[in-house]
Amino acid sequence: MRALLLGGAGFIGAHLARRLVADGHDVTIVDDFSRGRSDSDLQELGATIVSGDLTDPAFYAGLEHDWDQIYLLAAVVGVRNVEKDPARVVRVNTLVAMHLLDWLQPGERVFFASTSEVYAGGVDAGIVPVPTPEAIPTMISDITAPRFAYAVSKLLGEAAFLHTARARGFDAVVGRFHNVYGPRMGADHVIPEMSLRARGGEDPFRVPGADQFRAFCHVDDAVEAMVRLMATPAAAGQIVHIGNDREETNIGDLAKLVLRVAGVSPAIETAGAPPGSVRRRCPDLSKLRELTAFEPTVTLEEGVRTTFAWYAEHGRPS
Secondary structure, three states: OEEEEEOOOOHHHHHHHHHHHHOOOEEEEEEOOOOOOOOHHHHOOOOEEEEOOOOOHHHHHOOOOOOOEEEEOOOOOOHHHHHHOHHHHHHHHHHHHHHHHHHOOOOOEEEEEEEHHHHHHHHHOOOOOOOEOOOOOOOOOOOOOOOHHHHHHHHHHHHHHHHHHHHHOOEEEEEEEOOEEOOOOOOOOHHHHHHHHHHOOOOOEEEEOOOOEEEOEEHHHHHHHHHHHHOOHHHOOOEEEEOOOOOEEEHHHHHHHHHHHHOOOOOEEEEOOOOOOOOEEOEOOHHHHHHHOOOOOOOHHHHHHHHHHHHHHHOOOO
């Protein structure tokens, strides 16, 4: 099988590439390396690596077709990046999606990476249940809030891919990721960020949003779900949640787990949640199970330990 990973040098993309290569597939990664990392880990994957600007329509003119699977993972992500420059988020994420749609041909199969942020406003408004299925209202509670620029760009992508696929005769699968974490993901996500602060000896140890709840999904489980969805014909035209609904945890308890893994016992100092963060998030994976028989296998403790160990070895990403 030939697989094309657009934005494949980033966190999820690199783990997906490793899995596909291990399964014996021919993998090509395209990335501009504005966020993805061109490092020894990437070079050792055994994939073909192409540097390219996916916001430039001229790049697609030289990109061959004849791929069995195409994954669109390229996007500006991360709360700090989104809040710093929301206009860039909307521009980059929209241009990448639209130029890819112009390039796709009938018969091709594409995975569009979306996010649980598309319905976050509805959770806090009390109109979206938790655990959350796919068939719920999406809601942007404040379009002027910088954080929602990411959700808006992904909502547009979902609609564009699903409608264009029907009109043009290619297959599109939309996967909404829910709090995916693991090695090599940068330092902004809560688990790596806590791990780095714990290793640094922070005392008292700050825990913003300690009373919030999340269901974290290790990247190996997320990759397994993606691979299964792309191998399932019935997933075409579907929006499917990807996550782990087995171990919803309180952020305060997560902090205690990270500190235990780190082998330190500082005083814990709780603080208010970051502005715009949803108070609870957990996916309903019924559709994913029905389509693929997927079950998450990496426990939160196992995942935190492997993630902590990676950051202990590599330190804070540059």
